[in-house]
Amino acid sequence: MKKPELLVTPKSVEHIRALIQAGADAFLIGEQQFGLRLAGEFNIEQITEATKFIHHSGKKVYVAMNAIYHNDRVDRLASYMQKLSEIGVDAIVFGDPAVVMIKRETGIPIPLHWNPETIATNWFQANYWGKRGATRAVLARELSMDEIIEIKENAEVEIQVQVHGMTCMFQSKRPLLGHYFMYEGKAMEVENRKHARNMYLHDKERNSKYPIYEDLNGTHIFSPNDVCMIDELEELLEAEIDAFKIEGVLQSEDYVIAVTKCYRQAIDAYAESPDAYFDIKEELLAKIEEIQPKLRPLDTGFFFKETVY
Amino acid sequence: MTLLQNDHISEIHDGKRVIVKKPELLAPAGNLEKLKIAVHYGADAVFIGGQEFGLRSNAGNFSIEEIHEGVKFARKYGARIYVTTNIFAHNENMTGLEAYLRALENAGAAGIIVADPLIIEACKQVAPKLEIHLSTQQSLTNWKAVQYWKEEGLHRVVLARETSAEEIKRMKENVDIEIESFIHGALCIAYSGRCVLSNHMTARDSNRGGCCQSCRWDYDLYAVEDGESKPLFEEGNEAFAMSPKDLKLIESIPKIIELGIDSLKVEGRMKSIHYIATVVSVYRKVIDAYCADPDHFKIKQEWLEELDKCANRETASAYFEGAPGYEQQMFGEHGKQTKYDFVGMVLEYDEETKMVTLQQRNYFKPGDEVEFFGPEIENFTVVIDEVWDEDGESLDAARHPLQIVRFKCGHKLYPHNMMRKEMR
Numbered sequence: 001m002k003k004p005e006l007l008v009t010p011k012s013v014e015h016i017r018a019l020i021q022a023g024a025d026a027f028l029i030g031e032q033q034f035g036l037r038l039a040g041e042f043n044i045e046q047i048t049e050a051t052k053f054i055h056h057s058g059k060k061v062y063v064a065m066n067a068i069y070h071n072d073r074v075d076r077l078a079s080y081m082q083k084l085s086e087i088g089v090d091a092i093v094f095g096d097p098a099v100v101m102i103k104r105e106t107g108i109p110i111p112l113h114w115n116p117e118t119i120a121t122n123w124f125q126a127n128y129w130g131k132r133g134a135t136r137a138v139l140a141r142e143l144s145m146d147e148i149i150e151i152k153e154n155a156e157v158e159i160q161v162q163v164h165g166m167t168c169m170f171q172s173k174r175p176l177l178g179h180y181f182m183y184e185g186k187a188m189e190v191e192n193r194k195h196a197r198n199m200y201l202h203d204k205e206r207n208s209k210y211p212i213y214e215d216l217n218g219t220h221i222f223s224p225n226d227v228c229m230i231d232e233l234e235e236l237l238e239a240e241i242d243a244f245k246i247e248g249v250l251q252s253e254d255y256v257i258a259v260t261k262c263y264r265q266a267i268d269a270y271a272e273s274p275d276a277y278f279d280i281k282e283e284l285l286a287k288i289e290e291i292q293p294k295l296r297p298l299d300t301g302f303f304f305k306e307t308v309y
Numbered sequence: 310m311t312l313l314q315n316d317h318i319s320e321i322h323d324g325k326r327v328i329v330k331k332p333e334l335l336a337p338a339g340n341l342e343k344l345k346i347a348v349h350y351g352a353d354a355v356f357i358g359g360q361e362f363g364l365r366s367n368a369g370n371f372s373i374e375e376i377h378e379g380v381k382f383a384r385k386y387g388a389r390i391y392v393t394t395n396i397f398a399h400n401e402n403m404t405g406l407e408a409y410l411r412a413l414e415n416a417g418a419a420g421i422i423v424a425d426p427l428i429i430e431a432c433k434q435v436a437p438k439l440e441i442h443l444s445t446q447q448s449l450t451n452w453k454a455v456q457y458w459k460e461e462g463l464h465r466v467v468l469a470r471e472t473s474a475e476e477i478k479r480m481k482e483n484v485d486i487e488i489e490s491f492i493h494g495a496l497c498i499a500y501s502g503r504c505v506l507s508n509h510m511t512a513r514d515s516n517r518g519g520c521c522q523s524c525r526w527d528y529d530l531y532a533v534e535d536g537e538s539k540p541l542f543e544e545g546n547e548a549f550a551m552s553p554k555d556l557k558l559i560e561s562i563p564k565i566i567e568l569g570i571d572s573l574k575v576e577g578r579m580k581s582i583h584y585i586a587t588v589v590s591v592y593r594k595v596i597d598a599y600c601a602d603p604d605h606f607k608i609k610q611e612w613l614e615e616l617d618k619c620a621n622r623e624t625a626s627a628y629f630e631g632a633p634g635y636e637q638q639m640f641g642e643h644g645k646q647t648k649y650d651f652v653g654m655v656l657e658y659d660e661e662t663k664m665v666t667l668q669q670r671n672y673f674k675p676g677d678e679v680e681f682f683g684p685e686i687e688n689f690t691v692v693i694d695e696v697w698d699e700d701g702e703s704l705d706a707a708r709h710p711l712q713i714v715r716f717k718c719g720h721k722l723y724p725h726n727m728m729r730k731e732m733r
């Protein structure tokens with residue numbers, strides 16, 4: 001069996017060291033000017049430092065350039081990509097076709113991973129972007145297990161699936177928190193809470209809590225539950241999904257380290273024998289449940305839930 | 310305003326500047342009746358939903374036969390029909406696509422509005438006569454991405470609602486492709502295609518037409534401090550809300566035309582024929598007046614008032630005139646009633662007897678003051694005198710939907726003119 005790559009989103013260079021210890025194979029980093037909803041901010045110097053370290057450990061590093069770009073930021077893409085190429089990162093993660101254009105025009109030789117989040121819903125699109133330079137497609141989190149497996153069976157590119165953590169449900173360009181405070185005449189709050197990441201919306205009808213924050217890219221709202229597939233990995237492993245992502249946004253460093261260790265163990269056990277995985281999966285789930293923040297219930301996302309339309 | 314390099318927008322005729330690049334006015338229609346009204350009231354093109362591959366599963370959708378009939382009707386006016394096929398397909402939606410696209414082509418649709426490259430590529434292969442327009446679901450926000458879609462052979466791109474006039478200008482300067490932009494109607498507050506609130510809250514897939522506007526519900530905002538949830542609202546505060554005011558760019562039409570935007574889109578396939586007729590006829594007048602004499606153009610108060618007669622939410626300019634502030638959202642209110650009811654549609658008018666034959670659409674009675682409007686007439690108001698049914702029986706009120714009634718009216722009327730009544 002081919003082991004999937006275990007991809008994590010670190011908060012800092014220090015965090016990367018611990019995550020390598022914990023068994024991560026690859027890292028997604030970047031900064032909000034170019035990438036969306038990152039666990040930590042890494043400027044070019046930090047990317048340089050992190051890349052050296054990650055490569056030294058024989059691991060991979062990908063840089064997020066998956067923001068929805070307006071004209072002003074398009075002007076800066078080429079030089080940023082050039083720098084990333086010099087640093088030698090292993091791939092750029094994109095959603096906006098502007099990145100494909102710039103790669104074409106400049107010939108910058110970095111592989112691309114296609115990740116437009118919600119809209120990556122079928123294998124045709126995965127292959128379409130494959131023909132345009134993508135080596136990997138990152139699937140929407142709103143797909144079912146069957147859909148994911150069918151995509152993998154038909155894909156000519158690598159397939160990445162998120163197996164753990166929260167997912168984004170909504171991105172608006174408008175600063176919605178700021179607007180709410182302004183409407184209520186609380187100008188102080190606009191400033192005070194600009195960078196805060198501790199807010200949530202309470203949906204009384206469903207009794208759900210949706211984390212919400214603002215940054216350069218607008219307002220982001222997240223799922224009320226954290227996906228956790230630790231005890232349901234069999235089908236994904238059997239299908240040889242190429243990469244499993246643990247999303248660390250809005251989680252603590254320690255939490256992400258502990259979760260990474262669990263998935264490392266699960267993947268390694270399964271590679272040994274499916275039985276070895278079955279023997280430990282309940283235990284691994286219990287470990288995660290133990291450290292799970294009390295406001296964040298675990299679930300299995302859309303893997304086993306059908307949506308209608 | 311300076312003219313753009315690559316687009317020839319105006320010329321001087323007999324010492325007077327006129328607009329030679331008149332944009333298309335593009336209207337929505339949820340069924341054949343609405344399509345016909347949109348065209349009759351002055352739309353240059355109409356977008357409709359077919360029965361497959363489109364968002365808005367509940368918007369009322371056209372069968373292939375109905376599309377064909379709509380196309381035939383539109384052609385008489387020189388108008389075009391586009392069909393939205395803008396879902397992001399899941400594997401299960403991939404079958405039947407080619408046959409469907411061929412059927413649209415055969416039915417005479419001028420183009421399709423698409424988001425998923427799966428449908429784009431299939432269309433190029435099997436239905437090459439259809440124009441391909443990129444849907445706003447792709448949230449297209451920069452000129453480089455516009456260039457990408459140009460190179461992919463698309464005819465037109467519909468921009469994200471988050472693009473400003475300045476941004477569109479640069480797209481136009483850099484890429485030779487048709488640009489379609491929203492001028493009127495409801496908005497997503499999220500980047501289109503990037504909202505799955507409904508998937509989570511109601512297990513309905515918003516990118517396949519299942520959106521239930523969860524963004525317009527009320528929420529309470531909290532912060533977690535020291536492990537405790539602390540409310541960020543007090544007694545008397547409104548709930549946290551994300552509801553945007555509807556888009557209305559009537560006063561920006563001159564700027565939009567000078568930018569060389571090719572198609573001006575009105576949103577709302579679920580809207581009534583009264584809404585479509587009102588909105589289309591007002592924008593028709595504004596566009597025509599500006600193009601005929603741009604240098605002496607002034608927006609008329611009566612146009613603004615007319616447009617308001619079908620509004621049921623507050624309106625704003627969203628991103629076109631720069632980033633919208635909090636005043637462009639609604640807190641603690643959820644729309645209002647329209648000021649006018651659509652009460653009847655003219656079927657016939659007999660100039661000799663001054664008798665109107667009208668199809669009732671809402672309750673009215675003798676003594677009511679009503680207003681007539683339509684593409685052939687200037688709006689006017691009359692008080693209804695005696696009303697008869699088809700058999701000549703005098704009525705105390707027109708109570709029944711679609712009932713045929715008659716009454717006298719001194720002003721000349723035309724079929725499809727509409728009658729509305731102010732609500733009190």
Ligand code: SF4
Pocket residue numbers: 496497498499504505506507515520521522523524525
């Ligand atoms: S919930 Fe609101 S923002 Fe989201 S898709 Fe629906 S209308 Fe748009």
